[in-house]
Amino acid sequence: MTPTPPLSSPQSSPRTPRPSLSRIRIGSAPDSWGVWFPDDPRQVPWERFLDEVARAGYAWIELGPYGYLPTDPARLTEETARRGLRVSAGTVFTSLHHGPAVWDRTWAHVADNAALAQAMGAEHLVVIPSFWRDDRTGAVLEDRVLTPGQWRDLTALTERLGREVRDRYGLRIVVxxxxxxxxxxxxxxxxxxDATDPDVVALCLDTGHYAYCGGDSVKLIETYGERIGYLHLKQVDPEVLARVVADEVPFGPAVAQGVMCEPPAGVPALEPVLAAAQALGVELFAIVEQDMYPCPPDKPYPIAERTRRFLRSCGA
Incomplete structure (x- = not known):
């Protein structure tokens, strides 16, 4: 079923500062600099990303695709520390709905990421399911609807992953x-x-992706608050979203068309999302991500700086 674009309208910039969101820790990620791959000539060098993310006012970062930032913990610690940066999470892609046959390959990939995240003092590992169609070419890779057996494999193996990552690396997975x-x-x-154990599986709510697929982030937080372990802050342009949904444009080309936009121009409004997250009464990372691969090298920094200023005006 084709997702329905959200009906809410873009927010306006707040005119007065909001109450402090004391439980929300704001960061950014290589994704906001157009980084999707470990090595790509269209991406900014990692040194520039670290320089600019610190200059834009962020104290926390994610590792991004494994191999983009240095994978030697000593070197990465030195590079981040001298810029006043700390690491909140690593990120992995998995295809656990394919069942036990993919476990060993999955774990090898997860272990590298988890070990680096642990060494950098992170507490989380963001787990992203694999695409059912290629995010660059749009080629259909498999059926977009899981069978009941695939759902069982997905949930059971995600629980196993959560336990293994917790027990071996002390990290919490956020899907x-x-x-x-x-x-x-x-x-x-x-x-x-509903099918996974809350003790080992939490959610990384990406506000942009959830809106892209027709979801209401505030409703999700209010309904499943105890499962929200991490946030990605992102907005979609509702006009571009309506067009890409109607034309069944794959995600990668949709990003190139500007479906993800600079706050506060898109949806969902971030102030109510942050307020709902604050009301949960727990410490949460809220990492800014604005998908824009590929992009000119001089584009990310001004957006990152304006976004940080906007979030401060929201109290974060």
Whole structure:
């Protein structure tokens, strides 16, 4: 079923500072600098990303695709520390709905990321399901609807992953619903949460991806608050979203068309999302991500600086 664009309208910039969001820790990620791959000539060098993310006013970062930043913990610690940066999480892609046959390959990938995240003092590992269609070419890789057996494999192996990552590396996995994956809509996210153990599986709510797939972030936080372990802050342009949904544009080309936009121009409004997250009464990372691969090298920094200023005006 094709996702329905959210009906809410873009927010306006706040005129007065909001109450402090004392439990929300703001950061950014290589994604906001157009980084999707470990090595790509269209991406900014990692040194420039670190310089600019610190200059834009962020204290926390994610590792991004494994191999983009230095993977030697000593070197990465030196590079981040001298810029006043700390690491909140690593990120992995998995295809656990394919069952036990993919476990060993998955774990090898996860272990490298988790070990680096642990060495950098992070507490989380963001887990993103694999795409059902290629995010660059749009080629259909598999059926977009999981079978009951695939759902069982997805939930059971995600629980196993959560336990293994916790027991071996002391990290909490936070599973990231994402456009063009099997974990996308309100229905699928609810089904996943209802079928997994809250002690070992939490959610990374990406506000942009959830809106892209028709979801309401505030409603999700209010309904499944105890499962929200991490936030990605992102907005979609509702006009571009309506067009890409109607034309069934794959996610990668949709990003190139500007479906993800600079706050506060898009949806969902971030102030109510942050207020709902603050009301949970727990410490949460809220990492800014504005998908814009590929992009000119001089584009990310001004957006990152304006976004940080906007979030401060929201109290974060």
């Amino acid at each position: 990231h619903p994402h456009a063009d994956t099997h974990l996308d809509s309100e229905e699928n996210v609810a089904r996943f949460l």
